Ligand SMILES: Nc1ncnc2c1ncn2[C@@H]1O[C@H](COP(=O)(O)OP(=O)(O)OP(=O)(O)O)[C@@H](O)[C@H]1O
């Protein structure tokens with residue numbers, strides 16, 4: 328973690344972000360009051376089961392939410408400006424420039440009818456005043472940087488002429504071609520096989536180091552978080568349930584959901600599956616239980632959990648949304664005996 332004693336090296340600060348989808352059956356609060364901050368050069372991991380709101384959080388930051396979705400409230404401060412309050416043309420200039428994003432499936436974000444080199448060159452030209460020749464040169468240089476052999480020749484190829492791993496490298500080359508301050512990576516390797524995954528993460532780690540780029544890394548996989556991230560945000564049903572630095576969250580998890588996730592990390596050599604070890608299912612977003620959203624799956628559930636727990640500050644940059652932690656901090660809260668079974 329990059330330590331600035333004054334604490335003014337915060338690059339991105341998300342506060343009380345709320346994003347909803349208006350469906351035929353009602354309004355889904357996909358992201359419900361999420362807050363976190365990323366310092367310059369830091370990697371923040373966001374983890375949680377499918378549907379918990381990770382991608383919607385990332386898309387909301389860049390204002391890429393489409394109907395029937397809408398950002399209902401909150402702020403996203405980036406370098407002193409609120410991205411949510413910018414004009415459409417201002418946010419367009421931040422996107423793919425100061426903040427770049429890579430997605431799970433590179434084929435959907437690469438244009439099949441243009442060569443890979445041309446797509447990178449156009450990204451460069453869209454944000455920098457350089458000639459076509461300079462932009463092309465930059466594209467080849469970026470392809471080389473991400474470890475694509477014979478980059479000059481590869482630049483002239485189309486996306487379908489490359490393997491999945493190569494295409495993901497092209498995506499990374501494109502994302503990094505404008506030297507962003509922040510990279511948002513949403514499950515960047517899920518579609519790739521395990522060996523390629525490891526290579527891509529090594530590559531991202533090296534480039535991040537060299538460029539002191541911050542990263543918001545979204546994944547199902549706490550193993551990836553352990554290797555890549557400085558801090559972690561654990562999400563459940565649209566809310567942050569725990570956050571803190573990776574080491575202390577992994578060695579001393581507070582929230583019962585985080586404990587469940589940690590217990591479900593596969594052993595080395597096992598193929599990583601979507602998290603499925605915690606008994607029960609994520610609540611239906613159209614029919615959320617009253618009180619703690621995790622209580623129906625929680626081995627520690629007690630009467631007080633029918634009241635929604637608040638995010639309790641545990642000190643040292645850590646917090647947890649659980650009555651068990653609130654009890655520790657506020658002993659006057661009396662808990663039923665059965666709570667500790
Ligand atoms: N287009 C949409 N219409 C209606 N609801 C949506 C839409 N997109 C997302 N949602 C809702 O937002 C919730 C969060 O979705 P999101 O894609 O952020 O989950 P996620 O954590 O990224 O999951 P995954 O790990 O599967 O990628 C979903 O559970 C769903 O209820």
Ligand SMILES: [Mg+2]
Nearest residue numbers: 381382383513
């Ligand atoms: Mg997602």
